[in-house]
Amino acid sequence: MSGECGSGENVAVSNKRCRNKKQTGKDVAVQGTNDSSIVSKCSMVNLGYFNDVFLKGFVNKTTRRAPLINRGYYVRAKAVDYSLRCFLQQTASYSQRQILSLGAGFDSLYFRLKASGELKNVVVYEVDFPDVVQRKATLIKNKQEFVELIGCIDEIRPTQMGHLYLSSMDYKLLGIDLTEIVELDNLLMQIGLNPACPTLILSEVVLTYMRVESSSAVIHWAADRFPSAIFVVYEQIRPNDPFGQVMQRHFTQLNSTLYALIQFPEKEAQRIRFLNEGWEECHCIDMNEFYVGFIPEQEKQRIEMLEPFDEYEEWHLKCSHYLILSASKGGLKCLFLHPPPGFHLKKIDTLNPLQITVSLCETETENPLLRRFAHCSSHIAPNIILISGGFGSRDGQHGRLKDVSLMIKNGPVWKCSSVRDQGSVHLLTERMFHSMTALCDKRCIIFGGRTSPLKPVTSLLCLNCDTSDGAISSIGLSVKEIECNGDVPLPRWRHSATEVIYKGLKYLFIYGGRNPRELVLNDWHFLNLEDYSWADIPVNGPTPESRHSHSACSWKGGVLIAGGLGAARIPLASIFHLRPTLSGFIWDRIETVSSFIPRYSHTAHIIGDKLLLLGGVTIQSDSIPEVTLIDLKTGQSFDYCIDSNLVKWPLMLHNHSSVLLVKECQVLVIGGGGNCFSFGTHLNHQPILLKLPEIR
Numbered sequence: 001m002s003g004e005c006g007s008g009e010n011v012a013v014s015n016k017r018c019r020n021k022k023q024t025g026k027d028v029a030v031q032g033t034n035d036s037s038i039v040s041k042c043s044m045v046n047l048g049y050f051n052d053v054f055l056k057g058f059v060n061k062t063t064r065r066a067p068l069i070n071r072g073y074y075v076r077a078k079a080v081d082y083s084l085r086c087f088l089q090q091t092a093s094y095s096q097r098q099i100l101s102l103g104a105g106f107d108s109l110y111f112r113l114k115a116s117g118e119l120k121n122v123v124v125y126e127v128d129f130p131d132v133v134q135r136k137a138t139l140i141k142n143k144q145e146f147v148e149l150i151g152c153i154d155e156i157r158p159t160q161m162g163h164l165y166l167s168s169m170d171y172k173l174l175g176i177d178l179t180e181i182v183e184l185d186n187l188l189m190q191i192g193l194n195p196a197c198p199t200l201i202l203s204e205v206v207l208t209y210m211r212v213e214s215s216s217a218v219i220h221w222a223a224d225r226f227p228s229a230i231f232v233v234y235e236q237i238r239p240n241d242p243f244g245q246v247m248q249r250h251f252t253q254l255n256s257t258l259y260a261l262i263q264f265p266e267k268e269a270q271r272i273r274f275l276n277e278g279w280e281e282c283h284c285i286d287m288n289e290f291y292v293g294f295i296p297e298q299e300k301q302r303i304e305m306l307e308p309f310d311e312y313e314e315w316h317l318k319c320s321h322y323l324i325l326s327a328s329k330g331g332l333k334c335l336f337l338h339p340p341p342g343f344h345l346k347k348i349d350t351l352n353p354l355q356i357t358v359s360l361c362e363t364e365t366e367n368p369l370l371r372r373f374a375h376c377s378s379h380i381a382p383n384i385i386l387i388s389g390g391f392g393s394r395d396g397q398h399g400r401l402k403d404v405s406l407m408i409k410n411g412p413v414w415k416c417s418s419v420r421d422q423g424s425v426h427l428l429t430e431r432m433f434h435s436m437t438a439l440c441d442k443r444c445i446i447f448g449g450r451t452s453p454l455k456p457v458t459s460l461l462c463l464n465c466d467t468s469d470g471a472i473s474s475i476g477l478s479v480k481e482i483e484c485n486g487d488v489p490l491p492r493w494r495h496s497a498t499e500v501i502y503k504g505l506k507y508l509f510i511y512g513g514r515n516p517r518e519l520v521l522n523d524w525h526f527l528n529l530e531d532y533s534w535a536d537i538p539v540n541g542p543t544p545e546s547r548h549s550h551s552a553c554s555w556k557g558g559v560l561i562a563g564g565l566g567a568a569r570i571p572l573a574s575i576f577h578l579r580p581t582l583s584g585f586i587w588d589r590i591e592t593v594s595s596f597i598p599r600y601s602h603t604a605h606i607i608g609d610k611l612l613l614l615g616g617v618t619i620q621s622d623s624i625p626e627v628t629l630i631d632l633k634t635g636q637s638f639d640y641c642i643d644s645n646l647v648k649w650p651l652m653l654h655n656h657s658s659v660l661l662v663k664e665c666q667v668l669v670i671g672g673g674g675n676c677f678s679f680g681t682h683l684n685h686q687p688i689l690l691k692l693p694e695i696r
Contacts, residue, residue: 037205038106040065040073040678048306049074050081054115057143058106058136068311069678072318074303075287075295076234079324080204082294083232084109088118090332091198098199100125100188102178102218103206106136110171114149123170125193127184130163130175137165137173163187178206179214181221198332199229208235208260215260216277219327223278228330231279236321237286239265241623242650243317243676250679266622267323279327287319288619292570300569304519308453310433310494311675312549312565313601313617313654318677320619348597353625353639359646361668361687367416368393369405371683372671373655376436378444380465383409384475385659386419386444387670388463389431398681400430400451404463404477407670407687414687419465419477427479431457433549435497437508439529445508447527448492454516456491460484460532486534489525490515496552498559502537502580505530509559509578514548520567522546524578538584544576551604551613558585560632562613565600571618573598575611575630593635596628597621601654605667609633612660612692614667615653626653627690642690649685656684666691 038058043065045052056062065073084099091097101107104126113119128136140146147153154167164187166173172191176184201222207215222231238244239261251258264270267284274282285293291300309315363370375390385407392401404419434449434457444463450456460482465475495513499506508527515521522543526535550564550572559578566572575590602616613628625639644651656672667690673683 036678037073039063040069041077044070044073044077049303050077052077052108052112054108054111054146055106057111057146058108058139066675067307067309068314068318068675070307071303071309071315072677075291075319076204076322078295079287079290080109080202080232080234082290083202083230083324083326084113084200085118087198087200087230087332088113088122094121094198096121096123096194096197098123098125098193098197099202100127100193100199101202102127103203103209104128105132106139107204111146111149114170119170123172123192125172125174125188125191127174127176127178129177130165133165133173133175140166140173164191167191178218179210181214181217185221185225195225196227199226201226201229201231203232204234205236207233208258209256211259212263216273219274219277219279223274223327223329226329228332229328230332231274231325231327233270233325233327234322236261237266237270237323238321238622242652242682244321245650246676246682247321247679250676267325270323270325274325274327278329280329281333282325282327284323284325286622287322287324288316290324291319292619308516310450310453310514312569314674314676316617316619317654320622348595348621353641355643356627356640357691358642358644358651359689359691361414361689362412363414363416363686366686369403369416369418370407370670370687371685372401373673373683374432375401375657375671376434376446377657377659377670378436378438379659380438380442380444384465385668385670386436386438386463386465387657388428388436388446389434389449390671391432392671392683400432402428402430404428406465406475408475419475427459427461427481429457429459431493433493433514435495435510436463437497437499439499439506443529445497445527445529447497447508447510448495448513450493453514456493456516458491482532484527484532484534488534489523490518490521492521494548495521496550496559496561498552498554499529500526500554500559500578500580500585501557502526502584507535507537509552511552511559511561511578512547512550512564520546520548520565522567539578539587540581540584541587542589543587544589545572545574547572547600549600551602553604553606553611555606555632556580560590560604560606560611562604562611563599563602563616571598571600571616571620590632591635592630592637594637596630596637596639597624599624603656603658603669605658605660607660607662612667614658614669614690615656615672617654627692647688650682651688652682652684661689 042055042059042062045055105128110124150168150171163174163176165175236258239248264273271282271284372390372392377385377387380386387405390401405416406419407414407416430451431449435447437445446461462480462482464478492513492515496511498509500509506529510525513521526537528535546567547564551562553560557580561576564572573596577588577590578585579588597618598620599616599618603614605612609632611630611632618624626642627640628637630637652673655674657670659668661668668687670687675681
């Protein structure tokens with residue numbers, strides 16, 4: 001039962017389902033999550049994330065998963081392994097201990113711990129659907145390395161046939177539906193489970209597939225049955241935000257509804273649930289908190305080097321939608337999930353945010369050209385917006401884009417189409433997370449970006465659009481590749497590029513970003529926009545923290561840098577002003593009176609002396625306000641949530657672009673979304689308009 005749904009996989013034995021006539025289609029679908037999960041775990045292990053040589057024994061054909069999925073299963077394995085080891089260490093002095101794994105699927109924890117000598121005086125009981133257990137027992141009996149670890153397999157008595165599929169001195173494999181709680185209790189007692197022993201009950205993505213009354217019965221039974229025990233749960237939370245909606249839809253489409261999410265959607269609701277069912281203490285943290293606080297820095301650095309990775313937004317969103325929970329009683333109270341020394345991930349809550357309205361941008365159709373992320377948009381003329389690159393729909397499939405598109409407003413309607421080729425568009429290359437800066441003289445400079453995390457794009461392009469008559473059919477694009485003079489900066493993406501003026505000359509100020517060799521950059525460069533030479537201009541003051549995926553806006557002749565993801569993989573809330581001086585520039589830190597939630601992958605705009613932050617991703621809060629307005633004179637910040645009732649699809653405000661429409665006092669949001677773990681790619685269907693009367 002344990003697992004998460006993904007694509008169908010080739011497991012080690014044929015999947016002969018529905019032998020039991022009582023099985024429903026939902027039971028079969030839930031069992032299928034085991035097959036997908038074990039292949040994902042194998043992928044993660046094969047790449048060196050986690051050490052488990054026994055998983056491959058349960059898979060016939062391995063498949064390499066995407067880096068995002070590998071990391072997701074890694075942090076899950078580490079959280080469960082941490083809980084197991086805490087239990088084994090805490091109870092080491094006992095003469096008898098036991099682990100009861102509910103919905104164990106093809107989990108290999110018994111073999112992994114037995115081989116390492118960590119199961120002294122421990123009996124492991126595993127429970128799952130009879131069909132899953134029968135397949136697992138067959139695999140075990142047919143593999144010599146498994147049989148040798150188990151030792152002598154007991155003869156199964158006739159009264160146990162149909163439920164007990166494998167039995168040894170310290171390993172029992174039981175096939176029964178967890179909803180049959182009375183029979184489950186009887187069978188466990190019959191095969192030797194001792195309620196008086198310290199017991200760890202483990203449930204990895206299992207209880208949530210059961211109807212609430214059934215899963216609550218299991219929780220209550222365990223609390224009532226064991227005087228000294230701990231119940232460890234790993235499963236989903238937060239179903240109502242956009243990522244949670246995509247997650248729910250994925251499981252519903254696979255006929256594997258997540259019932260617990262409806263009634264117990266957040267960490268606190270889960271905690272209270274266990275306390276109400278008889279457990280004496282309960283602690284839970286999301287997987288961002290676990291990764292930051294419980295995994296050593298050296299281990300994090302090792303993980304970063306295993307394979308190219310650049311899906312930070314989806315990684316943090318996935319981790320914020322899963323928890324590890326420990327409910328305890330008796331002698332095992334206060335055992336798990338207490339933050340270690342040095343844990344510093346402070347959670348910030350948004351208190352009573354104001355509400356703003358959002359409407360769909362009126363376009364001719366839901367144009368696929370506008371469904372993309374990691375792209376750029378620039379306001380190049382009144383009512384004309386240029387869009388370049390990113391990842392989105394291409395010839396009916398998803399992929400990296402190199403096209404340039406135009407949005408032109410005609411009355412209330414925005415029209416969109418690809419720009420007409422003037423013979424130089426072939427210079428455009430596929431790129432994501434680049435910058436496209438619209439200059440005062442109507443040029444657009446494209447700098448940086450990447451195809452893959454190992455292949456940055458190094459060409460610098462100058463785009464010119466002929467927008468003289470404003471007709472979308474007649475607008476053409478000329479593209480010129482620029483050869484720059486001077487010391488060329490490191491290739492990068494997720495950086496910022498902003499126009500500044502120094503001694504009457506225009507420069508492009510490049511700051512921060514990522515590079516294949518450096519996860520986070522902390523340098524800056526000035527490109528003279530007259531002769532395209534890299535200039536050395538003095539910059540003084542306290543240097544900002546390294547960051548990428550931040551925002552940058554022109555302000556008072558300089559640049560305002562806000563947020564971003566720092567070198568410690570923690571979102572930042574700092575704001576710095578690169579202020580011009582007579583001799584160059586100086587960094588000034590902008591202090592805020594009220595703290596605002598750190599974020600990255602947001603967009604920003606300056607209106608007068610106010611900084612508008614739109615969207616983004618955080619790990620320091622269970623929710624992030626869609627809009628934050630910061631008064632740069634007073635330091636006060638104000639949070640707003642979006643009333644998105646008119647939007648009939650999950651509105652994801654990361655990896656998007658946005659354009660400030662000053663005359664209309666609106667912000668036009670284009671694109672956004674990403675690859676949502678194993679739940680599929682979600683792209684915002686069409687642009688939206690935010691009405692912001694407060695910023696006048």
